[in-house]
Amino acid sequence: MAANTRQKLLDAAESLFSQQGITTTPLRQITELAGANLAAVNYHFGSKLGLAREVLRRRLDELNSERLKRLDQLEAQDDKPATLDQLLEALIEPALIMSRDDALGGMRFVRLLARAYAENDRELHRFLREHYSHVMRRFARAMSQALPEMDAANLRWHLDFVIGALTYAMADFTGHFSHMNQIHIDAKTIAQHLVRFAAAGLSAADAAAAPSTPTGTARTLLGG
Amino acid sequence: MAANTRQKLLDAAESLFSQQGITTTPLRQITELAGANLAAVNYHFGSKLGLAREVLRRRLDELNSERLKRLDQLEAQDDKPATLDQLLEALIEPALIMSRDDALGGMRFVRLLARAYAENDRELHRFLREHYSHVMRRFARAMSQALPEMDAANLRWHLDFVIGALTYAMADFTGHFSHMNQIHIDAKTIAQHLVRFAAAGLSAADAAAAPSTPTGTARTLLGG
DNA sequence: GTATGATTCAAACACTTGTTTGAAATGTGC
DNA sequence: GCACATTTCAAACAAGTGTTTGAATCATAC
Numbered sequence: 001m002a003a004n005t006r007q008k009l010l011d012a013a014e015s016l017f018s019q020q021g022i023t024t025t026p027l028r029q030i031t032e033l034a035g036a037n038l039a040a041v042n043y044h045f046g047s048k049l050g051l052a053r054e055v056l057r058r059r060l061d062e063l064n065s066e067r068l069k070r071l072d073q074l075e076a077q078d079d080k081p082a083t084l085d086q087l088l089e090a091l092i093e094p095a096l097i098m099s100r101d102d103a104l105g106g107m108r109f110v111r112l113l114a115r116a117y118a119e120n121d122r123e124l125h126r127f128l129r130e131h132y133s134h135v136m137r138r139f140a141r142a143m144s145q146a147l148p149e150m151d152a153a154n155l156r157w158h159l160d161f162v163i164g165a166l167t168y169a170m171a172d173f174t175g176h177f178s179h180m181n182q183i184h185i186d187a188k189t190i191a192q193h194l195v196r197f198a199a200a201g202l203s204a205a206d207a208a209a210a211p212s213t214p215t216g217t218a219r220t221l222l223g224g
Numbered sequence: 225m226a227a228n229t230r231q232k233l234l235d236a237a238e239s240l241f242s243q244q245g246i247t248t249t250p251l252r253q254i255t256e257l258a259g260a261n262l263a264a265v266n267y268h269f270g271s272k273l274g275l276a277r278e279v280l281r282r283r284l285d286e287l288n289s290e291r292l293k294r295l296d297q298l299e300a301q302d303d304k305p306a307t308l309d310q311l312l313e314a315l316i317e318p319a320l321i322m323s324r325d326d327a328l329g330g331m332r333f334v335r336l337l338a339r340a341y342a343e344n345d346r347e348l349h350r351f352l353r354e355h356y357s358h359v360m361r362r363f364a365r366a367m368s369q370a371l372p373e374m375d376a377a378n379l380r381w382h383l384d385f386v387i388g389a390l391t392y393a394m395a396d397f398t399g400h401f402s403h404m405n406q407i408h409i410d411a412k413t414i415a416q417h418l419v420r421f422a423a424a425g426l427s428a429a430d431a432a433a434a435p436s437t438p439t440g441t442a443r444t445l446l447g448g
Numbered sequence: 449g450t451a452t453g454a455t456t457c458a459a460a461c462a463c464t465t466g467t468t469t470g471a472a473a474t475g476t477g478c
Numbered sequence: 479g480c481a482c483a484t485t486t487c488a489a490a491c492a493a494g495t496g497t498t499t500g501a502a503t504c505a506t507a508c
Contacts, residue, residue: 468489474486474495478479
């Protein structure tokens with residue numbers, strides 16, 4: 001059954017890639033776990049890279065379409081623009097829910113994503129950027145309205161702070177400090193905390209970027 | 225000359241590991257860059273893992289001792305406890321300065337650190353935890369005084385948000401969104417922004433953890 | 449049934465990996 | 479000079495890598 005082994009290969013590869021990394025995982029281990037023959041990978045996906053691309057594309061499309069759906073809903077209510085908290089929720093919640101929901105592949109996908117970035121494969125990077133950057137650009141544009149004082153460049157790398165925090169929260173692949181996956185707090189709770197954390201950080205940056213700082217006292221009250 | 229090739233191997237390995245990852249970099253490439261013989265690695269470091277450990281230890285000790293030195297200074301002024309901003313500076317600035325200073329190996333080390341975490345080598349993880357976690361514990365203890373409302377667990381994974389943002393800021397190894405290393409903003413500036421970002425986020429979390437929320441209005445004022 | 453295409457399979461291919469070996473070279477102390 | 483340990487080197491080793499091959503199996507249509 002053709003589609004069956006294709007699917008089993010994808011599942012096995014996702015699981016093993018996320019645990020061991022892409023370049024580190026041998027094809028033979030994947031095919032063994034999938035109960036398929038070694039040559040099946042090259043038959044169905046052309047090459048190992050082709051398999052990796054397909055594994056990533058499956059989940060990435062799912063995640064990004066969910067994010068954009070939420071963003072569309074927020075922008076549809078066009079009488080009042082979306083708040084920063086709402087935008088951050090639309091960006092963060094789908095990722096965390098997906099990373100914690102075993103039915104969707106659990107946190108495997110996110111670990112895999114982090115690993116894929118860490119690997120230096122240029123083709124893989126280009127592939128990921130093509131499937132990712134347009135979403136981030138749309139969110140950046142939407143957020144710039146909620147953060148009027150920050151210019152584009154400033155907002156972009158503050159958003160990188162957020163993405164960095166999100167990635168760590170999802171993957172927790174360091175294990176050097178906390179151990180979220182042991183505690184297993186539900187995704188919504190962590191998302192709430194991360195949204196508040198990011199909103200406060202971005203707002204503080206926005207306030208600091210203002211030429212006159214009317215909220216300066218409030219920041220001192222909070223951050224001092 | 226013994227110490228010479230040892231040093232050249234370490235330098236070459238650090239450079240290549242940070243660009244390509246540890247498991248992905250062949251020993252032959254390292255020895256070629258170092259102008260040494262292939263067998264030199266096993267002679268001087270016992271194995272490839274031994275070389276990787278030594279590469280990491282060099283920089284990690286340097287970074288952590290700088291962090292702890294600053295923390296000691298803050299705790300020495302024992303009449304007034306350190307502020308959150310000061311503690312975050314002590315944690316963040318050494319890492320960012322090191323990551324940007326070419327004389328210290330540039331951002332190579334940080335990329336390497338991120339890669340080392342991404343790789344699934346259990347021995348390497350254990351090694352990193354042993355050389356890292358005690359520093360984070362000391363900072364967590366110091367910060368809990370500046371954030372009286374948060375309990376230990378809460379603080380710990382909010383600190384993971386900070387470390388995640390810091391790692392991304394240092395490594396910028398995603399390249400999927402912003403490109404800090406193209407802009408080359410100086411480390412102190414980025415550190416300032418990240419400290420403010422993290423301080424605001426942590427303070428907001430602390431305020432939200434308080435049973436009665438007197439600063440709740442201030443947060444609304446900031447976080448929209 | 450047979451013919452045709454899609455899929456599976458065991459085997460081999462060419463290549464790279466980290467490590468080991470044992471002899472040469474170099475340095476060091478006397 | 480000699481003796482001795484340290485360091486370098488070319489070569490080979492065993493194991494693992496992704497990919498290819500060509501025959502065998504299966505499904506489907508006629």
